[in-house]
Amino acid sequence: EFDQKISPLVDCNQLVAKSLSRAGIDRMFGVVGIPVTSLANRALAIGIRFIAFHNEQSAGYAASAYGYLTGRPGVLLTVSGPGCVHGLAGMSNAAANCWPMVMISGSCDQNDVGRGDFQELDQVEAVKPFSKLSIRVKDVREVPNAVFRVLDRAGSGRPGGCYLDIPADVLHQSVSESEAEELLDAAEKCVSGEVVEEVKSADIAKAVELLRKAERPLIVFGKGAAISKAEGVLKKLVEATGIPFLPTPMGKGLLPDTHELAATAARSLAIGKCDVALVVGARLNWLLHFGEPPKWDKDVKFILVDICKEEIELRKPALGLVGDAKRVLEILSKEIKDDPFCLGKSHPWIEGITKKAKDNVAKMEVQLAKDVVPFNFMTPMRIIRDAILGVGSPAPILVSEGANTMDVGRGVLIQTEPRTRLDAGTWGTMGVGLGYCIAAAVASPDRLVVAVEGDSGFGFSAMEVETLVRYQLPVVVIVFNNGGVYGGDRRNPEEITGPFKDDPAPTSFVPGAAYHLLIEAFGGKGYLVGTPDELKSALAESFSARKPAVINVTIDPYAGAESGRMQHKN
Numbered sequence: 067e068f069d070q071k072i073s074p075l076v077d078c079n080q081l082v083a084k085s086l087s088r089a090g091i092d093r094m095f096g097v098v099g100i101p102v103t104s105l106a107n108r109a110l111a112i113g114i115r116f117i118a119f120h121n122e123q124s125a126g127y128a129a130s131a132y133g134y135l136t137g138r139p140g141v142l143l144t145v146s147g148p149g150c151v152h153g154l155a156g157m158s159n160a161a162a163n164c165w166p167m168v169m170i171s172g173s174c175d176q177n178d179v180g181r182g183d184f185q186e187l188d189q190v191e192a193v194k195p196f197s198k199l200s201i202r203v204k205d206v207r208e209v210p211n212a213v214f215r216v217l218d219r220a221g222s223g224r225p226g227g228c229y230l231d232i233p234a235d236v237l238h239q240s241v242s243e244s245e246a247e248e249l250l251d252a253a254e255k256c257v258s259g260e261v262v263e264e265v266k267s268a269d270i271a272k273a274v275e276l277l278r279k280a281e282r283p284l285i286v287f288g289k290g291a292a293i294s295k296a297e298g299v300l301k302k303l304v305e306a307t308g309i310p311f312l313p314t315p316m317g318k319g320l321l322p323d324t325h326e327l328a329a330t331a332a333r334s335l336a337i338g339k340c341d342v343a344l345v346v347g348a349r350l351n352w353l354l355h356f357g358e359p360p361k362w363d364k365d366v367k368f369i370l371v372d373i374c375k376e377e378i379e380l381r382k383p384a385l386g387l388v389g390d391a392k393r394v395l396e397i398l399s400k401e402i403k404d405d406p407f408c409l410g411k412s413h414p415w416i417e418g419i420t421k422k423a424k425d426n427v428a429k430m431e432v433q434l435a436k437d438v439v440p441f442n443f444m445t446p447m448r449i450i451r452d453a454i455l456g457v458g459s460p461a462p463i464l465v466s467e468g469a470n471t472m473d474v475g476r477g478v479l480i481q482t483e484p485r486t487r488l489d490a491g492t493w494g495t496m497g498v499g500l501g502y503c504i505a506a507a508v509a510s511p512d513r514l515v516v517a518v519e520g521d522s523g524f525g526f527s528a529m530e531v532e533t534l535v536r537y538q539l540p541v542v543v544i545v546f547n548n549g550g551v552y553g554g555d556r557r558n559p560e561e562i563t564g565p566f567k568d569d570p571a572p573t574s575f576v577p578g579a580a581y582h583l584l585i586e587a588f589g590g591k592g593y594l595v596g597t598p599d600e601l602k603s604a605l606a607e608s609f610s611a612r613k614p615a616v617i618n619v620t621i622d623p624y625a626g627a628e629s630g631r632m633q634h635k636n
């Protein structure tokens with residue numbers, strides 16, 4: 067009591083904001099409402115930018131992508147019950163992609179638990195499958211320590227989501243300013259990060275030997291290498307050894323797609339024939355065909371570099387190097403430097419890959435060069451590719467989702483700078499587009515953000531175009547509108563019977579939907595395009611304006627394949 071007389075009070079909302087700020091957080095994403103509105107205001111008041119969304123799902127996707135792009139946890143704020151449940155989309159996406167993120171949710175009053183309180187839910191239990199660490203604070207004094215701990219855990223070791231639960235009654239408590247300072251000081255000292263053991267030098271020597279003796283070596287890298295900012299050392303390693311490389315979809319850009327040792331356009335040959343593959347920050351999951359035949363040779367020796375020991379134990383590679391990708395590659399590069407080797411352009415493996423890549427690119431260019439109207443996927447994708455390349459450096463961040471749109475885009479669009487591609491990711495999550503766009507614009511204000519997405523992917527979170535306009539973010543959303551999931555109705559009417567035979571196909575949307583008008587409802591710019599010239603002009607205008615825009619591209623409803631390129635999984 068005496069303390070409170072000489073020191074003003076800090077309420078819990080302020081204390082959360084102060085703790086976040088002290089821990090280095092300066093951006094937050096979320097949806098306000100009871101009981102967290104004041105928390106968002108307090109955060110904003112001390113200099114944390116709060117980006118307010120329409121739906122926690124999009125805000126959660128934004129927080130997860132923000133974590134990936136910046137390497138620091140993205141923070142999502144939600145209300146209790148349903149807000150938390152919507153936010154689980156973001157948490158689970160962070161877990162699936164190994165991206166650092168923290169969800170903070172208000173929850174019902176601790177005294178009313180079990181009585182059917184407003185938006186009551188055992189949220190700590192609900193987030194369990196997706197959370198590395200969950201803390202429910204029972205008293206305001208626990209807040210600083212809890213904030214530091216969840217942030218620390220989310221961002222260290224294998225990144226992922228963590229959860230902080232703040233009951234409404236705790237949000238209404240206060241402490242004195244002097245006590246708040248003491249709590250903050252103590253919290254700062256309590257965190258140290260997950261301990262990652264140093265890679266053994268004997269293993270580094272083994273890795274170098276394997277690479278040196280390999281006849282057809284390959285370097286594969288993914289999101290883990292991107293988050294560790296390993297691009298500099300990767301470039302050194304690739305160029306010193308002359309080993310070709312293959313990025314995973316989001317690894318694209320760590321080294322430019324245009325690099326002469328890029329094996330992207332010769333992917334099947336590279337993975338089918340390599341004898342030693344150094345895989346850096348990428349899991350041997352479905353995206354890499356589990357590292358198994360028939361896509362990979364049965365005798366290929368994998369050297370896995372991953373910060374997560376369990377990941378390496380799961381895959382049982384010839385050799386595992388546990389540690390941060392950048393750090394491990396630096397040690398590896400140093401070891402190679404002492405006794406260098408380089409394959410050289412005339413090495414049969416390099417010649418083979420280069421030739422195959424050139425042939426494949428030439429074949430695709432023939433398809434791309436055609437101006438097909440009504441648009442297929444290739445013609446507009448070529449025009450978009452050229453417009454993005456025309457922006458130069460800093461390169462735009464590309465956001466890509468949809469089945470056919472993402473599949474075609476992955477092959478056609480060119481990445482030249484690290485961490486400039488965000489797509490459906492490990493989980494193949496559709497609906498991430500608008501959240502990712504907002505995260506990208508907030509994380510990199512100097513870059514243009516360009517989303518290339520299917521109409522179905524766009525539809526998941528289309529209302530967030532209002533968020534784009536409200537914050538005036540430099541985001542151009544290009545919607546490939548083919549009137550449905552995979553395309554328009556392609557059923558054979560004779561095969562459909564029963565009382566609902568006249569219903570629209572589950573895959574179809576209203577044909578010719580005017581998505582460009584959605585953004586105009588909020589004062590943004592919309593374009594409807596159906597020819598190469600119209601598209602070129604819309605891109606030129608919107609890219610130079612750097613204002614929120616939606617370009618609605620009319621695509622032939624029969625141009626896409628069902629399930630995109632993954633028909634075998636459907």
Ligand code: ADP
Binds near residue numbers: 162163164223290350
């Ligand atoms: P991709 O989809 O690009 O193939 P994945 O998400 O499958 O990539 O794999 C990323 C891997 O990177 C995960 O296994 C994760 O543990 C690992 N990882 C995350 N951060 C780092 C880091 N700093 N250094 C090394 N590996 C990392």
